[in-house]
Amino acid sequence: RAMELPPSHFPAGRAAAVALGYLRYLRGGPGRGLQLRQLRRARRQDIEDAGHKYSLELELEDVLDKDRTVTCTAEVLYPLGSKSSAPEVQVTVQGELRSTQEADQDFYNRIRSLEKELVAENIPDSHGNVPPHLEPIHLLAWAASGYVIWQNSTENTEFHLAQVKHVKQVKRSDEDLQFDYVVLLHEMVSQEVIPWEVTVLWHPRRGARVSRDRRQPGH
């Protein structure tokens, strides 16, 4: 009952974008930016009373470690019905991702030692540039927007992060770093570029957690 799908056709591509969003949230951070090198294989199964399940074989790379790729299998289940509930995703990463321990600790120390809270906008800028000292903030935005993309995708959407419009650090009394982002998400099918507020907490050992997110009204 599982149908093989051409990886170049959009249904498989959309499911892959969901899996990538989920993975970026789970495994991404200031020291690691995962992107899709190739979608190798895709199958779809229609599960009665549940939804459409896509089984994918992905080849991923870390933008900070491009010489190496890692295989990942993912299952994306889009639930039935018009109720907007997030797809269920399961992933298994085969092999090792490059360690981010040192980079994470450096970033953590650097931000904690800032006198003024970090504020930045337009990452990348209009010409695609990201100043090197903002690259970890950029990659953390990938992780944060990965959550939003995962939570808000359907079979009729495909989201990509277009730009970080604005980011503001919020100092906390506990050990987490907090960043309030406004990200611009590009949705392929409607072609809309949607501003989305995302608050993310991050800690070198605990990773990223989205504590609050909200689609900004209007365009």
Added chain:
Amino acid sequence: DQVLHIVPETFQQVQHLQLLCSTLMLDLWKPLQPEDIRAGEDLHIRVPAPLVQEVKDSLDQHMISYRVLIPDVQKLVDQSMPRERSSHKQVSEGYVYTEYHPMEEIYQWMTQIQKNNSELVTQHILGKTFENRTMYYLQISQPSNKPKKIIWMDCGIHAREWISPAFCQWFVKEILQNYKSDPKISRFLQNLDLYVLPVLNIDGYIYSWEKDRFWRKNRSPYNNGTCYGTDLNRNFNSSWGSVGVSFNCSSDVFCGSGPESEPETRAVAQFIKSKKSDIVCYLTMHSYGQLILTPYGSTTKPPSNNEELMQVGKDAAAALTGKYGTSYKVGSTALILYNNSGSSRDWVHTIGIPLSYTFELRDTGTHGFVLPADQIQPTCEETM
């Protein structure tokens, strides 16, 4: 230039270093003055490139150990500052093809290109945009008594896809720079004329520079001026308004009030209709996605010459991949991307032009519309 780190051990070493710094006028980063150099304390000196060897030899001679702290100062400087108008890739007229240019500069470039290559290039008016700006295309044509077929290429139908106009400019430059020396190009031009429209949606492009980097549509007003812009690539007369569009002006895929409702669409359609029998290939450049798209968007039913379209498309994708390994997918929009109607490519095919393609240039979402300028060259080279 390099920055060296030295910890002088003896007073003699300190003296020698002080001498070196003052005679060669080296740039002391730490401490600030030669008189403050002390044994047992860190010394950082920036040594200009031409003096690096001499300084290192002198240190070796005096058995002063050192470590290279910064192997390339310029690189670090470049990394920490976005380059404004660097001139790494200067070409004959001084135009930098590896940067994104605002419309003013593209207009000037067209004038220059025609002036500098008048034996081959003529600039023509296609029409006017909604905001009354002139749309120009360049005709690259080798004089001959043979009637020639036409290849048409347009860029910048969607404002935010900056790599697209960058490619059209690059393309023109490549042809003009190499038509005498490159046998493939010269043979090409013996049999074909090239018509290039560097920016189709001029108003939108300017808006994406000045107001909203992610603007897509043109700038014609609707609903009493409360809403702006038609998606020009949904505005052509090919199954107009049927699928993949919105009739709501605030949508980014608003198809306009009717087929060819927009002046930009009409300008292109009129021209292509008038040259219909001579155009063999229509190319429209977009981003992003790394795709070579064939008709149709509104149906998965393949066009009559689908085999040929796919074969040529696949050959093109293979050649492209051969350059830097960038992979492109080939197929119809309805299968690979989404359903849409009113696209220029579909309309061109329905009026009888056999080879009609939409290119979605780099990348696949990592940067999306804000493709860094340092990818202009490889993107354009592989797409050539």
